[in-house]
Amino acid sequence: MHIYLPIAEMSVNIFAILGIGAGIGVLSGIFGVGGGFLMTPVLIFVGIPSPVAVATGANQIVASSVSGVMAHWRRGNVDVKMGLMLLVGGFFGSTGGVFVFKWLQTLGQIDLVIRLSYVIFLGIIGALMMVESLRALLRARRPGAGGRGKLHEHNWLHGLPFKMRFRRSKLYISALLPIGVGAFVGVLSAIMGVGGGFVMVPAMIYLLGMPTNVVIGTSLFQILFVTANATFLQATLNQTVDVVLAMLLLVGGVIGAQVGTKLGAKLRGEQLRGLLAAMVLAVCGKLLFDLVLTPDDVYSLGLTLGNGQ
Secondary structure (H helix, E strand, O other), X not given: OEEEEOOOOEEEEHHHHHHHHHHHHHHHHHHXXXXXXXXXXXXXXXXXXXXXXXXXXHHHHHHHHHHHHHHHHXXXXXXXXXXXXXXXXXXXXXHHHHHHXXXXXXXXXXXXXXXXXXXXHHHHXXXXXXXXXXXXXXXXXXXXXXXXXXXXXXXXXXXXXXXXXXXXXXXXXXXXXXXXHHHHHHHHHHHHOOOOHHHHHHHHHHHOOOOHXXXXXXXXXXXXXXXXXXXXXXXXXXXXXXXXXXXXHXXXXXXXXXXXXXXXXXXXXXXXXXHHHHHHHHHHHHHHHHHHOOOOOOOOHHHHHHHHO
């Protein structure tokens, strides 16, 4: 059963899109990420134009994040004060990122920038997370490896001014740190169509030093509002949000997030990070392969001009 997408200007299978939305929703609940790092590439893989995939994927993240936040809120795993600081930076970052997106679109370079951004960020983040999660698993198996080591080392960042106490996360750090992380993730949300969880979650664990169980709920809390802002701006400024596609993804995403939350509660923190790293690297590899692969239909301007003479 197919349906026509007015903004993407193409027909798609309804059940395939619902399945994609449900799958991303499950990941959102398990890992505390919006799922955009996988949503946007998958939409591109099935033929959706990159600008539409970015803007519409961000819209779906809003829905799956609402469902995930509600589940984690009931468990008490949301640090609201930390989430608000991340949100302040996120609003500024996502607003600026949408204007950069529009500028790149006018230059005709947005598709290349989106794909390169995914390859670079997913490759770096995935590799770092995989190395750390493997080390954590090895430490856990060693005899007498009791107790938890430090999640982060104190450096000059922890000497920044405007310190605040975040009681739920048991931290006393500068408010500039979460604001800066939020701003960076906001830019990624606008340009790459992601919630930024694949950057947000590692930053909150290793840079801010938050407990893993609190990180997931707080990450989704911030992602919810930042992606909502990015989606609104994309729709009004760039007209790249396909409502029909978004609604199909939304239905699947809300259901999948509830299932994912229950699954995630059964896994340890290092296991969650290892699985997330594996998926990040898999998506990165597919995008890199598509970038270097010679297209089936090679267009040559010189050849075309020669035939017309």
